[in-house]
Amino acid sequence: MSHYIGQSVTRLDAVAKVKGEALYPGDFNFPNQVYMKILFANRPHARIKGIDVSDALSIEGVLAVFTAADVPVNEYGLIMPDQPVLCGPGSNKPFADRVRFIGDQVALVVAESEAIAEKALHAIHVDYEDLPIVTDPREAMREDAPLLHPDKGSNVFCRYRIRKGDVDNAFAQADVIVEGYYETPFQEHAYLQPEAGVAYIDEAGRVTVVVAGQWTHEDREQIAHALNLPEEQIRVIYPAIGGAFGGREDMSVQIVLALAAWRLHQRGINRPVKIVWSREESIIGHHKRHPFYIRAKWGATREGKVIAAETELIADGGAYAYTSTKVLGNATLLCTGAYNIPNVKVDAYAVYTNNIPTGAFRGFGGPQAIFAAESQMNKLAEALGMDPVEIRMRNLLDEGDLLSVGTPLPKGVSIKQVVETCARAAGWEKTEEGWARPGGYYWAIEGSANLRRAIGFACGFKNVGFSFGAPENCWAIIELEGGAEIEKATLYHAGADVGQGAHTVFVQMAAEALGLPLEKVSLVASDTAYTLNSGSASASRMTFMAGNAIRGAAQLALEKWRNEERPARAVFQYRPPKTTPFDPETGKSEPNFAYGYVAEAVEVEVDLETGQTRLVNVWCADDVGKAVNPQQVQGQIEGAIVQAAGYALLENFVTQEGQVLTGTLSTYLIPTVLDVPERVESLIVEYPDPLGPWGARGMAEMPYLPLAPAVAAALRQATGHWLDAFPYTPERVWSGLKPA
Structure with missing residues (x-):
């Protein structure tokens, strides 16, 4: 029996990263690819009355300009779909003609080079009607504050309360009371690799996006929803990821890359579309830590x-x-x-x-x-x-x-x-x-x-x-090959390695569970064409959830192997105990x-x-x-x-x-x-x-x-x-x- 749990095994990606051979999304280049740039709003609150793209389209080397009218279902959001994919008129969603922060995306330019795409951005004419700005949440809570989402009726979009015991009576009994007012700041994720990716139509006809994220299947779901396509027609692949820290949980370039490649394909143009954000674009284009x-x-x-x-x-x-x-x-x-x-x-x-x-x-x-x-x-x-x-x-x-919240902590x-x-x-x-x-x-x-x-x-x-009741599960697939003994084990797992070393730990856990040497275990990771939903690389969950899924798949695969199945393939879904939302x-x-x-x-x-x-x-x-x-x-x-x-x-x-x-x-x-x-x-x-x-x-x-x-x-x-x-x-x- 091999023992790999508790061992400081060298990371699977260590040599490739040290030698500069590991490929991040921005490193992918395909023959005949084209380049995309995004027109950001660069204003915090406004209604777009009109967009004129004719001058941009007249520039030699510009293949297409896409606006809100080109998005089939112009909304997305991890928890609630309250954000337009592209802001502007012509959308089928109410109030999608508004921009609400400087990083809202207004138009996409696809061109033969990044320089041409950049030039075309400046040739797009947007007619803005500026709206009142509110930047302090304490002021935004007031009844007379400007509404960011008129369909919601309030700027307060979530509230929770806890009531346990009798606080007033307890304060009356207290010998000492301390009061404090605390303010915590924004924080920028500042990951090494800014947002980047490439999209194309693969050999199976799927809209394929190579990108960095934290949850391949959630990215796929968000893209499919916006494009109004079945999820099976979308493929998401994560290569090496240059940091995340939560900053890649929400969409940045995923949907717009897929949109551009898909719309070009509909026009008979089958060329991969690539984008790489600058650091300045990254800083305004993805979310921050909450103040x-x-x-x-x-x-x-x-x-x-x-x-x-x-x-x-x-x-x-x-x-x-x-x-x-x-x-x-x-x-x-x-x-x-x-x-x-x-x-x-x-x-x-x-x-x-x-x-x-x-x-x-x-x-x-x-x-x-x-x-x-x-x-x-x-x-x-x-x-x-x-x-x-x-x-x-x-x-x-x-x-x-x-x-x-009135319940005990789990044991341990x-x-x-x-x-x-x-x-x-x-x-x-x-x-x-x-x-x-x-x-x-x-x-x-x-x-x-x-x-x-x-x-x-x-x-x-x-x-x-x-x-708080969010559905929680994780899948793993293990395939065993060989004759009299197992010669090769392949683990298929969607879990994202965002730099923390998760993929190394996956292989360690699979080798331990299967009783195999580490070198006999290979990993196919983070590709929705081959792997099932793992949930996100967030909430400190990936080792815990993936480990239980891998153990379950290993046990089933070994049972099949003992029953003479060759190859033995096992699929396992781990579900932890349920959680419940706040009353x-x-x-x-x-x-x-x-x-x-x-x-x-x-x-x-x-x-x-x-x-x-x-x-x-x-x-x-x-x-x-x-x-x-x-x-x-x-x-x-x-x-x-x-x-x-x-x-x-x-x-x-x-x-x-x-x-x-x-x-x-x-x-x-x-x-x-x-x-x-x-x-x-x-x-x-x-x-x-x-x-x-x-x-x-x-x-x-x-x-x-x-x-x-x-x-x-x-x-x-x-x-x-x-x-x-x-x-x-x-x-x-x-x-x-x-x-x-």
Whole structure:
């Protein structure tokens, strides 16, 4: 029997990527291909009264210009179809003649070269009637605010509420109450590979799109709907993917590429259509992390038991829904932290504005909600004169404890063990009086009058898999070939490898389940022509879901092999326990079937004279259930921390009246090698999940969640000030140090 679970197997794609041989969507070139460019609205709110494309069509080398009138079903959307594929007149959908943010797509030019297509864009004449702009979700909630979607009657497109216990009575009993108002920022995904792809009609007559995404079958469904074609007539292929982080869950170039290739084919022009977005196009063309406005009020007894939490969350959804309903659901659940709080009141809203749409981004509502929850807990600790680890240990959820939504966590709750692991590594000790850090929480730097170092602590938990009743399943196919013994196993799986190493883990799990050497297992991945629906590479679900599907398919294939079937082919669908949506009045639900748990301690250095803040040390403990590939787990921890460091310290996405003022990577600063912490200690904790394959939980989002509130706590220790909005740029920190 081969043993590959728990081994740091070299990634399948490592050599090809290091040598530059791996092909990303922008690397594909076909004979006789043509090039597409998109005309973006570049205005935040307007009605298109007319489009004149005649000058563009007269340019030599322009093959076609497509507008809204060319889209059979001019709508799409992952959760609700509220966005036109192309904005303008001639559509069969009401209000599709409006643009609602600067990245709305108005027209497509297909030409013999990218330069000709670019020239033709400037020859398209659009007659706009500008409409009132609203960019603050708090203002957009007002009854007299301009409506972005007149057919909906309100800019508030999603709301949730939780009512557990009696919050008012609990506050009356509390010995200490802390209140906070928190603002979290936009964040740009800034993946290495901007949106790109190529579309053509394949040998079976299918409209085929080679693109980077996170869910091949969802892309196929969205394309088929917009083109009004059967899904079987659409084929989606993912090659190497240069990062995603949630930013590729929603459509960017998928539908318009398919539309262009299909319409050309109808005109007798069978030429592949290619597009590659510039970084500037990418920044306005895909969604961002939601800014949140969070008001929180928590009460505790003098013994440090939190007895009441009241929270209001307002999320800026931008111009369209994207995955805001699901992001808001996660934030609603996580805004009271990983704590057993008997009395909870939460009101949460997602609101349309004329900003760039917001959607999935690593952590999916968790970083915003946990920033507020953990800041509240750190403020309670301070108000009570209690150690921040000690107060957490007195309140953390345990097996059987009820969440804010009135149901217990699934079995396998390990948050206390995770917090203890992290705390001990970062210098805390358990004494008879409770947890304490003998070295203290802040200290001066010898020889410097301005530098201070301090340590902050935060923790959290994160769902694994789709939440709140969203249908959840994953398919795998395994084929075994050979004579007397198995000579070759082929795994067919649609799961996207967006850079996290999923495909390597798939092969490891298949080899383990089949008892075969790794070299006998091959993978056919992410091609809807050969693979069945895997669900998305999101929600920290892919290892968990794919692993269970692969184990099931392996078991069935081995049974067929033992029954002399040659080749033996098995198809298996894994379905986890069902989840349920929020009750509209009380919020009661069974939100998730599995979770992962995380704790983080952060040491920062602050220059009190300039506000410059840098990360020195990060201790990050994550219960991953079972590390299928420990090196990849460590890579995920380190990568998440650096990305979260950008969120907390650097990445200042500035908009004004719906326009983006930081539209390049020279104005929107992401971390470089000079910004990473001096040391990251990855503490891999392994308490098996009862449902996980070989006990594995999902983990890719967890290390991201607690970093910003841990930095906020450290800044408080170093400066004496709470800074309840970030990123903690030098200007913001320095301004926060000035007397009120």
